[in-house]
Amino acid sequence: MKADPGRTEGGEFRSLMRLIPYARPYLWHFVGVVLLVLIFNGSTVLQPYLVKLAIDRDLAGGGHPGHLLFLSLLYVGIVVAGLAANYSQIMLLQSAGQQIIRRIRIDLFTHIERQGMRYFDHNATGRLVTHIANDTETVNQFFTQFFLSMIRDGLSVVMIIIAMFELDVRVAAECMVILPVIALVAVLFRRTLRRAYQTTRTRLSNIVAFLAENLAGMRIIQIFQQEARQAEAFRELADTHRGASVIEYGVSVLFNRSFEMLGNAAVAAVAWAGGLAVLHHAMAFGTLYAFISYIRQFFGPINALTQQWNTLQSSIVSADRISRVFQQAPEITDPAQPIELTAGQVRGHIRFERVSFGYRPGQPVLHDVSFEVKPGWFVGFVGATGAGKSSLMSLLLRFYDPDAGRILLDGVDIRQLRQADLHRFVGWVQQDVNLFSGTIADNIRMFRSEISDAEVRKAAEVVGAAEFIERLPDGYDTFLHGKGANLSMGERQLLAFARVVALNPRVLILDEATANLDSRTEAWVQRGLRAVARERTTLVIAHRLATIRDADQIFVLDHGHIVEQGTHDELLALNGLYADLWAKSGTEYESEAEWKTTPKTLSHPR
Ligand SMILES: Nc1ncnc2c1ncn2[C@@H]1O[C@H](COP(=O)(O)OP(=O)(O)OP(=O)(O)O)[C@@H](O)[C@H]1O
Ligand SMILES: [Mg+2]
Incomplete structure (x- = not known):
């Protein structure tokens, strides 16, 4: 300026x-x-x-x-x-x-x-x-x-x-x-x-x-x-x-x-x-x-x-x-005549059409990105650090507007929706968990009084947070000091999952959200999330590639471009960037053979 x-x-x-x-x-x-x-x-x-x-x-x-x-x-x-x-x-x-x-x-x-x-x-x-x-x-x-x-x-x-x-x-x-x-x-x-x-x-x-x-x-x-x-x-x-x-x-x-x-x-x-x-x-x-x-x-x-x-x-x-x-006028505003959608109407179909975006002029981070996610799909995004995965999700949440192209939710440009509605339909869990001064229950319901105690408990049970919460002296009424400093990283993460389950969005974004959890807890959380709503569309960013191996579709990002897409097997067959990442990803499974004999964490419906 x-x-x-x-x-x-x-x-x-x-x-x-x-x-x-x-x-x-x-x-x-x-x-x-x-x-x-x-x-x-x-x-x-x-x-x-x-x-x-x-x-x-x-x-x-x-x-x-x-x-x-x-x-x-x-x-x-x-x-x-x-x-x-x-x-x-x-x-x-x-x-x-x-x-x-x-x-x-x-x-x-x-x-x-x-x-x-x-x-x-x-x-x-x-x-x-x-x-x-x-x-x-x-x-x-x-x-x-x-x-x-x-x-x-x-x-x-x-x-x-x-x-x-x-x-x-x-x-x-x-x-x-x-x-x-x-x-x-x-x-x-x-x-x-x-x-x-x-x-x-x-x-x-x-x-x-x-x-x-x-x-x-x-x-x-x-x-x-x-x-x-x-x-x-x-x-x-x-x-x-x-x-x-x-x-x-x-x-x-x-x-x-x-x-x-x-x-x-x-x-x-x-x-x-x-x-x-x-x-x-x-x-x-x-x-x-x-x-x-x-x-x-x-x-x-x-x-x-x-x-x-x-x-x-x-x-x-x-x-x-x-x-x-x-x-300073807000950069992102609600449209004058928003398109009314109710949570019941949203199926969770997502479409990016030729989306380009940069945080600073002249420094694009995403180039002409197009892809489609069908309702109820479980999809993975992989790519090197800085490839643009989180930026993609920020656009879907409308933290920023793209410089070119558009993003559709069930065929509606997300700029035509009220932001409050969009954020009811699209939930988001990331690796950094923000907890607020208040009790555990407050943090799960995010201070929305319309969510009952029973719903809070249910949400905690679904993601497996109930066990540690009930061990605390004051249970759900335990007060969180200093952004939850009295909890472990994984426990904070479980609260973030419980929070998003209580919100019950049609589309769920997990950005490195399970990185703080051990494999057993991670498996439990994934199972819980999929159980809540089978029709939920889930977008997962994961460095631990095994997490998304079973996905309906995996998108591979490189320097802001989608360079490959397909199922795990299709991508391995391509023998490109994904195959390379997989080979180096040091999965918990030593070999393909061991992977095949290990019980899967994701029982996603097709
Ligand atoms: N708020 C921001 N302001 C300016 N540049 C940013 C901002 N956030 C990210 N970037 C830049 O945009 C590019 C893509 O970042 P992004 O966070 O999307 O990567 P990522 O694929 O999620 O990486 P990681 O795997 O490390 O999370 C990076 O070069 C980064 O430096
Ligand atoms: Mg990121």
């Missing part, structure tokens, strides 16, 4: 604006927040003014004690109202922010779930996890911190300035000299501070990435005795992060203290200039008190406002990453 010339390095503000619609349902929340902020700010600004009234009217002029009591009570009332408004405003804003982020997260995940496999080939899992987990959180800061600060602190500054001019125009105007100085300090520090902040984040994410990789590969690290070296590498990463962190804190403390110093200098200036005015009776003492309080209050919101620059920057970067995920 070409880089967008209008895109700045850190992303653009437009991306953030694209997420605004998520905030729209909470418009009234935000209006409420503004009102509450007004109350809170009003209370803060009124406090010094009340004290001024007490000093100038009552203390200096020998006023009424009842009046003083009234002012004190009013003061307390205003403070309490301010606190209540502040609390409600924070809760209101956070609840809106969290709901917005929840919605964005759900939409992101759903959008990613709809992507074709090519998307996952190009996007590392770690990055996608970061988008869903962290980037959304950063965007939340825009809706809460940034928005809040603009309203609350912006209003504070404006209200304080108005109050000061209300008190004394000349002194207020003199105080405004401070504004350009503040701007200068902010500009000077901001850039350094932002750079320091970004360096620390980058180094922290390096640490996270390093940890993830090393924890996942701990066995290999220990076997190859790389502990010391990895520890050294980790120490370096930790060192660079420490350095960046210290610098970040240094800059930020220096910035905050400079601001404080500026604030104190301003207070001193006002105390001096105002003090002279009080001495010359040009200003009341209470007014001076109020001025000093306002100048103090002034610097808090100004500081908060300048810090929002960082929040805005990181929100834009995160929003940009999120937008990019949203902008």
Whole structure:
């Protein structure tokens, strides 16, 4: 994809604006927040003014004690109202922010779930996890911190300035000299501070990435005795992060203290200039008190406002990453008018017509592949590593669409079916088994509640998984931790078979699915699978050629071409690639004679 010339390095503000619609349902929340902020700010600004009234009217002029009591009570009332408004405003804003982020997260995940496999080939899992987990959180800061600060602190500054001019125009105007100085300090520090902040984040994410990789590969690290070296590498990463962190804190403390110093200098200036005015009776003492309080209050919101620059920057970067995920339209979509097929109608006839396919343009993996599988057939696919066997099956499952040609299921182009239907008709078991956090029963029924406990048990029995499951302390309710780390490879494989039996598809694809099983278990599984539905079409990829020796048809792939096809005997007679593979395959049967006398594992019906 070409880089967008209008895109700045850190992303653009437009991306953030694209997420605004998520905030729209909470418009009234935000209006409420503004009102509450007004109350809170009003209370803060009124406090010094009340004290001024007490000093100038009552203390200096020998006023009424009842009046003083009234002012004190009013003061307390205003403070309490301010606190209540502040609390409600924070809760209101956070609840809106969290709901917005929840919605964005759900939409992101759903959008990613709809992507074709090519998307996952190009996007590392770690990055996608970061988008869903962290980037959304950063965007939340825009809706809460940034928005809040603009309203609350912006209003504070404006209200304080108005109050000061209300008190004394000349002194207020003199105080405004401070504004350009503040701007200068902010500009000077901001850039350094932002750079320091970004360096620390980058180094922290390096640490996270390093940890993830090393924890996942701990066995290999220990076997190859790389502990010391990895520890050294980790120490370096930790060192660079420490350095960046210290610098970040240094800059930020220096910035905050400079601001404080500026604030104190301003207070001193006002105390001096105002003090002279009080001495010359040009200003009341209470007014001076109020001025000093306002100048103090002034610097808090100004500081908060300048810090929002960082929040805005990181929100834009995160929003940009999120937008990019949203902008990626799924490559594989359902047709506008899908052809309706019910499971009962599907017979399991498969036809590939001149199919060509490559993962990357200009690098074809399958060339002009045509073949046919009749309903109920048991067929084998063989070929060297990388020949394109799994790719063929990925196309049948529509993980990818072919570049040319078409694939028919019972005469219907699979692109005219809903993907959900296709995946109900075509089941798939591969060597890598993906188990999910949940019980064994959950994993067999794949969380589909319509599958009953009895069906789960039946499926497990058919493939011979019941025996080991029932030996577990909690049986079918055994919880699987860490993708089933508490099971052996073969046991995981049996669960995958039980899962596909529970699905009961018309077409079954087994991609090296029995490679983890011993021969006896494999035989049991094969028998079980064939027993479930005699009319099931089964496509088997196997390196162990004996597994598919009995197949109705065997297709031999070489560099993305089907070079031979026929039954085992026909292919041997050809004396080509298959005969060669068979000769070298080191089957469990020493000779043809032994094969003929061994009981067959596959009692497939013809
Ligand atoms: N996701 C992918 N992205 C890019 N190239 C891929 C991808 N998957 C496979 N390939 C390439 O496509 C070719 C065919 O791979 P495929 O997985 O279909 O082979 P295979 O016959 O199943 O091999 P094996 O017996 O090792 O499983 C290989 O050259 C491989 O490098
Ligand atoms: Mg493969």
